Amino acid sequence: MSLAGIYVHLPYCASRCGYCAFVVTTDGSSRDRYLEALEREAALLEGEAAETSFDSIYLGGGTPSLLAPEAIARLVAALRSRFRVTGDAEVTLEANPEDVGPPAVAAWRDAGVNRVSVGIQSLADAELSAVGRRHDAARARAALETLSGSGLSISGDLILGLPDQTRESFRVSLAGLGGAGVDHVSIYLLETEKSKTIEEDRRLHPDRYLSDDAQAELWLEMGEWLASGGFGHYEISNWARPGREARHNVKYWLRTPTLGLGVSSHELWGGRRRANVSNLDQYLAALEAGRRPVALDEQVGPAAAAREEIFLGLRLSSGVPLERIAAFVVGSQDVRLWNDYEGWLTEGILERSGDRVRFTERGYLVSNEVLSRFV
Numbered sequence: 001m002s003l004a005g006i007y008v009h010l011p012y013c014a015s016r017c018g019y020c021a022f023v024v025t026t027d028g029s030s031r032d033r034y035l036e037a038l039e040r041e042a043a044l045l046e047g048e049a050a051e052t053s054f055d056s057i058y059l060g061g062g063t064p065s066l067l068a069p070e071a072i073a074r075l076v077a078a079l080r081s082r083f084r085v086t087g088d089a090e091v092t093l094e095a096n097p098e099d100v101g102p103p104a105v106a107a108w109r110d111a112g113v114n115r116v117s118v119g120i121q122s123l124a125d126a127e128l129s130a131v132g133r134r135h136d137a138a139r140a141r142a143a144l145e146t147l148s149g150s151g152l153s154i155s156g157d158l159i160l161g162l163p164d165q166t167r168e169s170f171r172v173s174l175a176g177l178g179g180a181g182v183d184h185v186s187i188y189l190l191e192t193e194k195s196k197t198i199e200e201d202r203r204l205h206p207d208r209y210l211s212d213d214a215q216a217e218l219w220l221e222m223g224e225w226l227a228s229g230g231f232g233h234y235e236i237s238n239w240a241r242p243g244r245e246a247r248h249n250v251k252y253w254l255r256t257p258t259l260g261l262g263v264s265s266h267e268l269w270g271g272r273r274r275a276n277v278s279n280l281d282q283y284l285a286a287l288e289a290g291r292r293p294v295a296l297d298e299q300v301g302p303a304a305a306a307r308e309e310i311f312l313g314l315r316l317s318s319g320v321p322l323e324r325i326a327a328f329v330v331g332s333q334d335v336r337l338w339n340d341y342e343g344w345l346t347e348g349i350l351e352r353s354g355d356r357v358r359f360t361e362r363g364y365l366v367s368n369e370v371l372s373r374f375v
């Protein structure tokens with residue numbers, strides 16, 4: 001039985017990047033109140049998690065690396081004192097390249113962080129400045145170099161589909177990241193609908209963007225390149241060296257219980273999906289009044305759980321049990337879904353692997369379409 005995980009959302013950023021739709025703020029004035037609120041939230045959750053052991057903590061954002069290392073140390077210690085966190089738990093910190101330097105990395109390690117996920121996004125200056133990143137390629141490379149000698153586990157994010165990105169510049173970014181001693185890589189397709197400005201720009205200047213076909217070709221090429229470099233493709237957007245898969249993130253796709261603390265955090269707990277309010281003032285006010293800041297709290301019934309098991313599990317290369325997906329498709333009494341499912345298998349979008357069904361590499365390219373049929 002897998003152990004549970006704890007996610008903590010830290011919404012503060014130095015500036016907002018052009019493509020980002022996460023719940024973030026560039027006003028740091030509430031930072032101390034927020035850290036206190038998180039400790040209050042942990043205290044309110046302590047009772048219901050008393051019987052649970054946790055083996056992952058994920059400090060995500062926003063930009064957690066903007067916090068002073070002492071604040072990170074205090075937060076990790078507070079979580080460890082409220083919850084039963086195993087000694088060897090994976091403790092991840094999301095960091096932006098401009099915050100990564102030898103003193104910060106040493107302090108994070110002392111705070112109990114053992115994994116850093118760094119938002120490289122690209123190693124081309126034109127692409128970085130086009131979306132308002134605060135770092136340039138040289139800074140990103142320096143961050144990777146600092147991290148590679150630190151003994152921490154390192155993950156790096158890239159985005160495919162940025163404005164002004166070319167096939168060649170993407171290959172350079174991928175080679176730079178893959179060759180920098182990282183043991184985990186996340187590559188996201190730019191979701192342009194998350195930003196009106198980028199969506200509008202793509203409509204007005206399509207020449208600044210790689211076509212869908214070019215992105216698909218690059219996607220398959222990069223998969224082969226990463227595989228030849230020893231990275232296994234274990235989830236749609238994630239590759240890892242053996243044993244370096246993100247323990248925390250895998251819990252989301254396997255529906256393992258996780259607690260979510262902080263503004264806008266989501267959790268699956270006791271068979272319920274719960275979400276905190278997305279408004280920072282409301283989040284602070286609720287906790288300062290001694291109340292949980294919950295905006296949504298729903299029991300996941302058996303039918304919804306079966307659906308979730310399929311659309312989350314299919315994201316993983318391990319796929320889902322054949323009997324579960326077949327039972328779901330037949331049970332849906334949706335003839336179109338049944339025909340489509342058969343078609344996905346015969347066309348090589350899905351494949352059988354032993355007693356499981358999973359996407360093929362090519363199938364991942366149309367995974368949104370397939371997964372949306374199970375949501």
Ligand SMILES: C[S@@+](CC[C@H](N)C(=O)[O-])C[C@H]1O[C@@H](n2cnc3c(N)ncnc32)[C@H](O)[C@@H]1O
Nearest residue numbers: 019020061062063096119157188189190191194
């Ligand atoms: C929660 S964000 C925070 C990471 C960190 N603050 C940073 O900027 O590097 C995690 C990752 O989501 C990805 N991301 C954010 N917005 C995206 C979008 N619109 N399309 C694709 N990927 C996105 C980026 O690669 C980013 O590193």
Ligand code: SF4
Nearest residue numbers: 013016017020061062
């Ligand atoms: S991408 Fe990262 S740094 Fe940029 S606004 Fe989003 S969370 Fe903040």
